[in-house]
Amino acid sequence: MHSRNWSHRNSSRTDVTTGTSTPRTAELEFKGVGVSPGIAIGAAFIVAPDDDTVVMREITVADVPRELQRFENALVVTRQQIHDLQHRMTAELGQESAQIFEAHLLMLEDRAILDEVVRVLKTKLQNIEFVVQQVAERYTQALLRLEDDYLRERAVDVRDIARRLLRNLAGHSSSALADLDQPCIVIAHDLSPSETAGLNREKVLGFATDLGSPTSHTAIMARALGIPAVVGMHDISLRVAANDAVLVDGQHGQVFIQPARERLERYERKAKDRRTIQARLTTLRDQPARTRDGYDIPLAANIEQPSDVDSVLTNGAVGIGLYRTEFLFVKSDHLPTEDEQAAAYEDVARRVAPYPAIIRTMDIGGDKFVSHLKMPQQVNPFMGWRAIRFCLAQPDIFKTQLRAILRASTLRNVKIMYPMISNVKEVIEANRLLAEAKTELAARSVAFDPDIEVGVMIEVPSAALTADLIAPHIRFFSIGTNDLVQYTLAVDRVNELVTNLYEPTHPAILKLIKNTIDVGHEHGLWTGVCGEMGGNPLLVPLLIGLGIDELSINAPGIPLVKDVIRSLRFSQAEELAQQALRSGSAEEVLANCRALVNHTAPEILELVE
Amino acid sequence: MEIARDESNALTRIVTIQNRFGIHARPAALFVKTANRFQCDISVEKDDVRVSGKSIIGLMTIEGYQGATIRISATGADAPEALDALEELVAQKFFED
Numbered sequence: 159m160h161s162r163n164w165s166h167r168n169s170s171r172t173d174v175t176t177g178t179s180t181p182r183t184a185e186l187e188f189k190g191v192g193v194s195p196g197i198a199i200g201a202a203f204i205v206a207p208d209d210d211t212v213v214m215r216e217i218t219v220a221d222v223p224r225e226l227q228r229f230e231n232a233l234v235v236t237r238q239q240i241h242d243l244q245h246r247m248t249a250e251l252g253q254e255s256a257q258i259f260e261a262h263l264l265m266l267e268d269r270a271i272l273d274e275v276v277r278v279l280k281t282k283l284q285n286i287e288f289v290v291q292q293v294a295e296r297y298t299q300a301l302l303r304l305e306d307d308y309l310r311e312r313a314v315d316v317r318d319i320a321r322r323l324l325r326n327l328a329g330h331s332s333s334a335l336a337d338l339d340q341p342c343i344v345i346a347h348d349l350s351p352s353e354t355a356g357l358n359r360e361k362v363l364g365f366a367t368d369l370g371s372p373t374s375h376t377a378i379m380a381r382a383l384g385i386p387a388v389v390g391m392h393d394i395s396l397r398v399a400a401n402d403a404v405l406v407d408g409q410h411g412q413v414f415i416q417p418a419r420e421r422l423e424r425y426e427r428k429a430k431d432r433r434t435i436q437a438r439l440t441t442l443r444d445q446p447a448r449t450r451d452g453y454d455i456p457l458a459a460n461i462e463q464p465s466d467v468d469s470v471l472t473n474g475a476v477g478i479g480l481y482r483t484e485f486l487f488v489k490s491d492h493l494p495t496e497d498e499q500a501a502a503y504e505d506v507a508r509r510v511a512p513y514p515a516i517i518r519t520m521d522i523g524g525d526k527f528v529s530h531l532k533m534p535q536q537v538n539p540f541m542g543w544r545a546i547r548f549c550l551a552q553p554d555i556f557k558t559q560l561r562a563i564l565r566a567s568t569l570r571n572v573k574i575m576y577p578m579i580s581n582v583k584e585v586i587e588a589n590r591l592l593a594e595a596k597t598e599l600a601a602r603s604v605a606f607d608p609d610i611e612v613g614v615m616i617e618v619p620s621a622a623l624t625a626d627l628i629a630p631h632i633r634f635f636s637i638g639t640n641d642l643v644q645y646t647l648a649v650d651r652v653n654e655l656v657t658n659l660y661e662p663t664h665p666a667i668l669k670l671i672k673n674t675i676d677v678g679h680e681h682g683l684w685t686g687v688c689g690e691m692g693g694n695p696l697l698v699p700l701l702i703g704l705g706i707d708e709l710s711i712n713a714p715g716i717p718l719v720k721d722v723i724r725s726l727r728f729s730q731a732e733e734l735a736q737q738a739l740r741s742g743s744a745e746e747v748l749a750n751c752r753a754l755v756n757h758t759a760p761e762i763l764e765l766v767e
Numbered sequence: 768m769e770i771a772r773d774e775s776n777a778l779t780r781i782v783t784i785q786n787r788f789g790i791h792a793r794p795a796a797l798f799v800k801t802a803n804r805f806q807c808d809i810s811v812e813k814d815d816v817r818v819s820g821k822s823i824i825g826l827m828t829i830e831g832y833q834g835a836t837i838r839i840s841a842t843g844a845d846a847p848e849a850l851d852a853l854e855e856l857v858a859q860k861f862f863e864d
Binding site for chain 2: 260270301315316
């Protein structure tokens with residue numbers, strides 16, 4: 159290592175020149191919220207935030223060597239990057255223009271700065287990122303105070319180098335996610351839907367993020383992919399170094415950095431047990447989701463893109479209960495055309511036929527944004543201009559999607575679902591635009607299913623309470639429990655500070671679900687659940703007892719839920735639901751749910767507890 | 768030019784910056800690269816501000832404009848050679864003008 163560049167040979171600082179030492183060997187434990195079960199072990203891949211924010215955290219004397227090692231590694235990488243840049247610039251623009259990089263390299267090797275970084279790190283005991291930023295900023299300010307214009311501009315160079323260093327310390331920018339080439343555990347402050355949409359899913363073994371909650375996008379995606387994930391870890395992205403060994407326990411919400419050997423052995427034994435249980439579950443694939451007393455609950459799957467259909471079929475789902483089309487929009491660099499959309503929808507419909515595919519019109523604007531769609535900044539996007547509200551205000555965009563869905567309906571297994579309905583007027587207006595879309599296709603002599611079924615998502619309390627007004631205009635309800643809980647309990651589902659208040663078994667939620675199901679049945683409609691609640695094996699008996707007709711969940715969770723259903727009697731579920739509706743306590747309801755599953759399918763508790 | 772030993776046993780030389788734009792980034796870079804060829808500790812002082820002769824940012828912040836007088840000090844076995852080389856660099860106007 160090139161440590162000689164930044165340490166005095168003849169001083170007590172020679173201890174930083176540990177070029178061959180490995181970082182910390184002691185295990186570090188973090189606790190968060192487990193949002194996708196399973197165990198993953200791999201090397202840390204850190205996603206740096208794009209905004210270069212550096213957070214101060216205190217370290218201990220024991221952490222100093224490790225922080226110095228990270229600094230040294232970052233220096234080596236940064237030096238290489240500048241060298242490369244210098245060569246490229248020399249080739250393209252000539253030596254003269256590339257000379258500034260000579261100065262950059264010298265700044266990077268500047269003893270005064272490097273010594274100061276080491277000294278501050280050791281005396282203030284703050285993380286290396288923060289120290290580097292502070293020291294660089296001090297020199298930047300010193301340059302900015304100079305009278306000479308030219309030298310003042312060199313402040314930019316110092317900042318530039320510091321930023322480069324910080325980025326290399328942090329790991330990778332989010333754009334690197336698409337190019338993952340080694341299996342790894344992705345660690346980030348937060349992951350936006352566009353970042354997760356862009357990542358190379360095959361290489362991700364697990365996730366751990368500072369922010370997030372069970373219903374944040376990372377969590378939902380991790381479950382959909384069957385990848386272990388823990389969120390709400392506060393500052394793990396700052397406390398782990400790139401390529402550290404990481405163990406993610408998605409079941410218990412634990413993450414271990416540089417796990418001890420005994421821990422690894424214990425986890426390997428557990429993993430073996432899980433595989434045994436899961437192997438048994440896969441034999442259920444071709445069995446119906448039927449209670450012991452003969453009550454069928456169709457289990458459908460939620461998907462985000464056509465490539466997810468494989469997992470739907472291998473896990474034995476009987477159709478798609480929620481196709482989140484917004485990812486088509488998030489992933490593309492332009493507004494997807496009718497043809498592009500139709501191709502995706504037709505692909506999905508054809509592959510799941512004869513089972514149904516429920517295509518949800520785009521839900522853009524809550525936590526999913528699209529750069530090529532003009533969206534104003536909103537202080538409270540979840541309650542803002544999103545989903546059906548956005549679509550009704552942009553009838554051209556909306557009708558393009560409706561035409562594309564209609565074109566995919568020729569096998570008569572496609573249904574349309576409107577998201578985020580809060581009043582019946584929106585349903586009527588959306589249906590009017592659907593009728594226009596049909597007329598337009600007919601005028602073009604394009605085939606479609608004229609009787610295509612239309613349903614709405616029940617995720618806003620006002621829609622659940624006025625289900626009777628909405629019912630005459632549609633054919634089915636699908637309860638989106640994630641947002642229904644968020645809106646009813648006024649709990650931001652992506653704010654980890656209020657995760658404890660996010661209670662799906664809250665009496666208010668149960669009443670809204672019950673009302674929706676009952677109204678549906680009075681009007682001859684079926685009601686499904688397409689939120690996370692339906693994928694929680696503990697809560698499935700409760701939903702069944704409340705009268706739910708279908709569950710749509712993440713494909714990897716289907717065998718588990720099927721096992722719960724097949725171990726259950728409908729009468730037990732009904733009794734549980736009656737008890738729950740009388741109870742005033744979310745905790746009590748949850749405890750009863752757990753007790754029932756513990757009684758009927760104890761092996762499932764083994765997997766989910 | 769004068770050569771002297773200061774109280775800390777350092778050799779020092781006082782030189783005047785002659786190139787038109789003073790110690791800018793490129794001259795500072797050349798100064799540091801030259802200084803780094805030697806083992807001795809090197810410092811540069813101007814108007815009571817003292818910086819390391821091996822720190823490019825330090826050198827830039829002393830504002831060595833044309834006509835400014837700086838004191839270069841070196842401590843160590845190869846101090847005389849280092850001072851010769853640095854003095855030559857300044858005298859050659861950093862090969863700029």
